[in-house]
Amino acid sequence: MNIYLNGIFKPRKEATISVDDRGFLFGDGIYEVLRCVNGRLFRLDSHLRRLDRGIRALSIGLSEAQRADLPEIMQKLIEMNHLQDQDTTIYMQITRGASSPRSHAYPAEETPPTIMISATPFQPNTMLHQTGAHAITVPDVRWSRCDLKTVNLLPNVMIAQQAKERNVFGTIMIRDGIVTEGYNNNVFMVIDGTMYTHPDSPYILSGITREVILEFAEKAGIPVALVPVRESEVFYAREVILTGTTTDIQPVIRINDRTVGDGEPGPVTRLLQEELVKQMF
Ligand code: PDD
DSSP states (O other): OEEEETTEEEEGGGOOOOTTBHHHHHOOEEEEEEEEETTEETTHHHHHHHHHHHHHHHTOOOOHHHHHHHHHHHHHHHHHTTOTTSEEEEEEEEEOOBOSSOOSSOOOTTOOOEEEEEEEEOOOOHHHHHHOEEEEEEEOOOOSOTTSOBSOOHHHHHHHHHHHHTTOSEEEEEETTEEOBOSSSEEEEEETTEEEEOOSSTTSOOOHHHHHHHHHHHHHTOOEEOSOOBHHHHTTOSEEEEEETTTEEEEEEEETTEEOTTSSOOHHHHHHHHHHHHHHO
16 A cells, blocks of 8 residues: 655555654644545545644644645545545644654744655444444543644543443543543434534534534434533433544444433434435445
8 A cells, every 4th residue: 555655655664754753752733534435535625624724723834735735645545556446544644744852842834744644445334333332431531622633642542442441332522521522423412303412612523524414404404402411411312323434423322331212223313324325425
C-alpha cells in the first residue's frame, strides 16, 4: 500500500516522520477519517470544513496550495492502491510539523506542517448492525475542546480499552451526569418518539454521520431534540444508536447489563440505516 507523506507517495513501510514531529511529541495535530465507497468520497465537503475549522483553531500553517491539493491526493491514493471498487477509509493527519529543541509553545510560523494521508480497505460491521451491540457507560475524562478533531486521543484510547476488556462494542461517555458521545462515535437516543442527541458544543465532536442523520430527520419529519440527556434517562430510551464514519448506524441493545427497549434494533434505527446506505452506496 502506498501512502502520501509531505508531498511524496511511497510504500507505507518506507514512510517515516521526524522524532521531533509535534504530532508525536505533543499530539499537536488534526485528523480526519473519511469513507470512500466505489471511488466516491462520502461527504468530502463536510470533512474538509471540519478540518479547516480545526486547522484554524490550532493555527497550523497549512498553505492554501497544500489545502487545495488534499482532495486530489485522496483520489490518487484510491487509484494507486486499486481501491476504486471497494469500501475504503481515508485517514488524513496534519500536525504542526517538526521543531527542535522540544518546546511547548508554537514554533516559528514557517515550520512546515506534516501531512500524512492513507487509504485502507474497510469492512463495515454488518452483522452487528443487524443484531445490535452492547455498551457501557464510562466517565468522560476528556478536555473541554472535544469539538476539535485533534490527535490527542489518549482518553478515547483508554475508554476503548475498557470496552474491550468488558467485551462490549460501545461506550457512552458521561460528563457531569450528561450523555456526551462514544469514544469514536456520536450517540442518539429515541425517547417518547423524539430523537435526542447532545447539542453541538465543546464537549462533543459534531460528527459528519450525525450531520447526515439530522438532515434526514428534518426531511423525514422525525422529531429531533438537540438537548442534553441525563445518564438516568438513557435507560428509558426505546432506541440507542451510535453513529460515525466507521461505526455507521450501530444500534445498542444493552447498556451496563440493562436491556434497551425491546432488546433489538428499533424502527428509527432501521430507517437511518436504510438512508445511510442509500446515500453512501
Ligand atoms: N471518529 N465522536 C468522536 C469522539 C469521534 O472520534 C468520531 C469519529 C465521531 C463521529 O464523527 P464522524 O461521523 O464524522 O465520523 C464522534 C473517527 C471515525 C475515528 O477517530 O476513527
